[in-house]
Amino acid sequence: MEHSPYRIGIDAQAIGTNFSGNEVYIKNVIKNLDRGSRFDYHLFVNKNFNYAGDFTGTDWKLLEFKTRSPFIRLPFEFPGLIRREKLDLLHVQYTAPYFADCPIVSTIHDISFEHYPEFFTKKEASLLKVGIRKTAKEAAKIITVSEYSKQDMIDTYGVPAEKIVVTYNSIDEAFRAVPDPARLAAIRGKYGIEGDYVLAVGNLQPRKNIPRLLEAYKRIRLENPDIRAKLVVVGRKAWMFDGIFQTLTDFPYLKDVILTDYVPQEDLPLLYSAAEVFVYPSIFEGFGLPVLESMACGTPVVTSNTSCLPEIAGGAAVLVNPLDEDEIAAGIVKLLRDPKARQDYMARGLARSQDFSWEATGRATSEVYASVLEERRARRASKPKAQAAAH
Structure with missing residues (x-):
């Protein structure tokens, strides 16, 4: 009935x-x-x-x-x-x-x-x-x-x-590689980004581990004078974000760190596509959506070897200990310096993003x-x- x-x-x-x-x-x-x-x-x-x-x-x-x-x-x-x-x-x-x-x-x-x-x-x-x-x-x-x-x-x-x-x-269908140089130049201009950049995406809160990422970025710049890539952090202030701004006090590369605050969803595929490397050193996640978003946009990923992130990455990202600033730095440098590894992780990431x-x-x-x-x-x-x- x-x-x-x-x-x-x-x-x-x-x-x-x-x-x-x-x-x-x-x-x-x-x-x-x-x-x-x-x-x-x-x-x-x-x-x-x-x-x-x-x-x-x-x-x-x-x-x-x-x-x-x-x-x-x-x-x-x-x-x-x-x-x-x-x-x-x-x-x-x-x-x-x-x-x-x-x-x-x-x-x-x-x-x-x-x-x-x-x-x-x-x-x-x-x-x-x-x-x-x-x-x-x-x-x-x-x-x-x-x-x-x-x-x-x-x-x-x-x-x-x-x-x-x-x-x-x-991931939304909008997360695809954007090959159009004019659109990529426009998104850089909108957020004041000049030259190459490493991208991080996530609300400003302790779990996202931004202070350690900033320390890792500082080490990259100090130890590799030829690397001039900016660090762009996308995310709104959520809670307990004072540590991020404390880390930026007297930060030697402050002019090369860009905090965008919240950005509209339609800007994210462009920001991922224009980045050299995406880094997501979160301490704990249930899923970690930005990892997949970046992969779908053809940008190689560095992420944490903890919680669910290895499961979601599925062998398609460089995994690092999020509590070790040297490991975070080394993962980013590997993808910036090694064209073969870069291409390999880009291809693996694109394939992995299709599994969801x-x-x-x-x-x-x-x-x-x-x-x-x-x-x-x-x-x-x-x-x-x-x-x-x-x-």
Whole structure:
């Protein structure tokens, strides 16, 4: 017997926040979900601080939060909206509302706060620990973005392996090599970049390891007088970024370090394509999207040998210890100086970037919804039989 479409709620608040990975993830998952007759989607947005223009004027139902405060939204406003909309399932990123009248699917990208609480404010680290542990325990299913993150949650939280589904991130089709010299010259001009440059992309926060990258860059310049490449760091100020600016105090090559702040998404493929080398020395990641973005643009990559990054790089990047400034420097110099290694990593990176697909991620996410809902339906159908047997 046909039943009406399941009502799926999706927390889409990250869209429009310019908050890198979380925004890219949910926007692309939503665009690639199963649009057949079995699901009716409701997107939760917050006009106080985000933009959902991609989904206005579509058949998606947009539901607006009135508050920015998670202390009001999670215990009060969100549960009320779930009841009002009679949702069959809710998909969130990280922390679920405190009460929900429907099963929860949560995408937990990583649990870096469990291993590096010092990278967060004390308040934020404690909120994440409490909220995400509770969500991981109570969610019907957890989606994560790498096998590393899955194993980390199994080991740290004791979550059963069958409860966690890995759906890899992917890259937008816009991330392709740009061969047009005029466009590359224009992007250099826009951000005041003269000559060759090494590129880093990531919000300014402790996990991205920018102070060590700056020290590595200083060593490269001191030990290799012929290397004049600039260092361009793309990313908005996120939190606890004072260390970056402290490192830049009395920095001998300050005029060759360019901090762009946030840049529009359409500028990123150009910035990747024009760079000599891309470096991503992050201390801990759940996925590490910029690694793939750079590979897809034909720029060779230096990244960390920790957390999920070797898994995502798949042998197509120079791997370095992110805690060792000499190793970071040596990885960058290798790709700047060795044309053969450079060409090899460019080719490997292009091939690796083709292994990921948002379409596959959207499809897999829809199947997670379906499996949770079918399990719930089967349990409900078996209850009357069990009660009848008891009588």
